[in-house]
Amino acid sequence: MGEMQGKTVEIEVTNVAHGGVAVARHEGRVIFVSDAIPGERVLARITEDSKKSFWRAETLSVITASEHRRPHVWAAASIDRAPEDRAGGAEFGHIDIAHQRELKRQVLADSLSRMAGVTTEATVEALPGPHNGTGWRTRVRLQVAEDGTPGPYAARSHRVIAVTDLPLATPALAAIAPLDEKFPGSAHVDIVVPSVGNPFVLAGGATNADRGRAHRITERVGEREFRLDARGFWQVHQHAAETLTRAVQDAVDESLFDPRASNLDLYGGVGLLAAAVGDRFGNHVRITTVESDSLATDHAAENLVEWTGAAAVTARVEQFLRGLGATAGAHERDSLRRGTVILDPPRSGAGKEVVAELVALGPAQIVYVACDPVALARDVALFAAGGYELGGLRAFDLFPNTHHVEAVATLTRA
Incomplete structure (x- = not known):
């Protein structure tokens, strides 16, 4: 514990950082502060000063409020409470909803610019629901x-x-x-x-x-129904599955899509996005969905039964790709090169090994569904080093009143 821990400081908040915190400086030191908004002056308590490069702090009170500050949508998380008594899970709830989306846009754009050298004009698109961003979690x-x-x-x-x-x-x-x-x-x-x-x-x-x-439960997306385990993964926002279905369908470049190629749906869960591809391109589509959770792949096999060319494989994605690379003959390698890959990794992103295996397989296009802008930016840089460039990018506010943002990116061979 450093000598500043527990001390109170008055700070000017300058911009937003990834992770639901804002950035301030105090005597030349970077401070990541919660419950504040860029442009505000706040009284904050230092909670961590052990790192040489930055400190962490929590806002105790607002001295000069942002024009974008509003009463928190959740009284249990309000700044009126002591920081240790504030409920977690709605860390942007004190910010006007339009400005929340602007801050998320900044984090996405800054991440891609800083880590991948890419400029994006993508805005964060709203989903249907109340204008204050409540009432969406299922x-x-x-x-x-x-x-x-x-x-x-x-x-x-x-x-x-x-x-x-x-x-x-x-x-x-x-x-x-x-x-x-x-x-x-x-x-x-x-x-x-x-x-x-x-x-x-x-x-x-x-x-x-x-x-x-x-x-076992059933989720309906448009006209299609999916079976899954009640505790299995499914999008949380009541309109998210439909939004991502359409976004992925739109993100696939039809001129690069070959329904008879070796198309892949990686980290595929119960088959939502594989079905999105199948529904756009017809029941002759070949697509293999890969997921490490065997209960999910059992359901995926059932959910994708109408596509004779669909298969659900239980495997860790990196091991599956490594196996493909090691065993594929010339015909299968050609089929993989003509293929489209849907990539929907966990928050940590795809990472070096999965990107390297995909680059070696060389698919025609990759549609990357990302729930973390920093992981996406890191992976876009890795793909760029392997000869893939970022084409289309859209972002969606799947988690209003939190810092999380979803993005759908298309990568093609440069």
């Missing part, structure tokens, strides 16, 4: 305190905060959230409201061992 995980009380963690900690409402949740989810019940012995409580059928409240232990087929 899935919420509440943590459980030692006394059995459920709630979100406090921002940047593992302390459970009791709350009386969940404003980011859809009205249907908020109506069944067991906020005043106790769950002794559980690690967390999952509330899931699928678009078809009954909602679920699932108390769980510390592992995923309690996942099971007893909790």
